[in-house]
Amino acid sequence: MKVKIDKNKCYMSGECYYNHPELFKMDDEGYPIVLVDEINDDAMKKHALEAIEVCPAVALSLEE
């Protein structure tokens, strides 16, 4: 599973990388970078799902 970021929707709220630094970090402009390419353990999946839930821009999703 991979986390996908829709940069058109993302408005750089920062909620994903500040709430889940295990999985995201901020790039130079303010967009998130996904740190874990392939999500395969439960702990990381939990971070991903929580980040998707808190994203105010609805810009994150999980892809098989």
Add this chain to the structure above:
Amino acid sequence: MSEATSMPPPLDPRVFDSEEFQKDPFPIYKQLRDHHPIYHDRFHNRWIISRYWDVDGAFQDNESFDRAMYKPDGPYDFGSRHVFGPNILEYGNSDEHRRLRNIVAGQFVGQKLQDFLPMIDQISEEVIDRFIDKGEVEIVSEFASQVPIRVISNMMALPREDEDTFVEWYQLLIAGLGFGGEHLTRGLQARNDMWDYIDPLIKERSKNPGEDLLSRICVAEIEGSRMTVEEVKGFISLLLAAGGDTTEKAIANMWYHLLYTRPDQLQDVIDNPALWENVFTEMMRYDPVVHAQFRYTTREIPLYNDVIPERAGVILYLGAGNRDERAFKDPDTFDIHRDDLHMGRENRSGRYKDGKNGHLGFGIGQHFCMGYAMARQESAIACSKLAERIKNPKGKMADHPGISSPNIDSGGFRSPQDLWMTFDK
């Protein structure tokens, strides 16, 4: 380049304790930015950062600038310095902080916030009803300090018939924090009365929780266990001070600037209520409620020609960064039509798609104000509701002593002490 090579004019650190600084810190801020971008205040044993991008950088670099006192060989030292006991603001970078923050953060944004908006409308109207026939209002006590506390009281689902009593306790408590002396004695009494009142409610909601904010705090589990009654009280105090007091001061400051700093722009806002959001944003840049944030270094920080040592106290003067010519044109001009300030909603990242700079008034990053969206909406709604119902608003006094921070123990929250406005209906 001359800044770095010539000897800067000396700055006496005792100026930070002066009344002059509490009233008008901006000339000192400019001196700091221009000549001491990193200032070692030996008198108070702390360092000061004041330029926009340096304050931004420190907020972003949470690993190096910790909110809590850093102890390499022990736990965080929280709770000891706060009259309300331990609270989330002192949990620094720990996982505890993220967990505590997440209990309540969701209440103040998104759909939850949207659901609360009709209640904010209604409370604003009720508060305005109380003075609308008088033709004048003292904005601080009759309007600004009334709305946010009633909103929080509703979010916690306290009985509405007790709201006036709750407002009275709150006002005494805030005055106690701000002015000390006999105000402090009365404030502590009000705090105790408030605790006695809320104690059975905490016990009841812990057993039979509802959807309200108080219930959520009561049943939230931190590492598998709930907070104690005392911790819940500490958490509520924080919401009252951080959510009520700051928003109240934001509302008062917005009216102050329109009545006294830029009366020429007051009519623009009355003609176009959407501009209340701009008034809020420009107030948060020009003279925000909170001007300083404290951090402790976790490593040596080289900056300009100096090095901040590890475990040093650092003041991030966001109030100074907001007036930095390096980030904003004519920074000392209050202008709600400013084209170089991001005017929409604030981002925790401090970065915006329009490429403009944001104000630093909510901080940035890990400790970004979690009530930012609530504060913005509540201020804009309350102000526009009032503006809708009055004509020809004017400051009652020809001269006003202006905005100041009454006492450093109040957290330095800046606002006018009182603000009289006359109006026609």
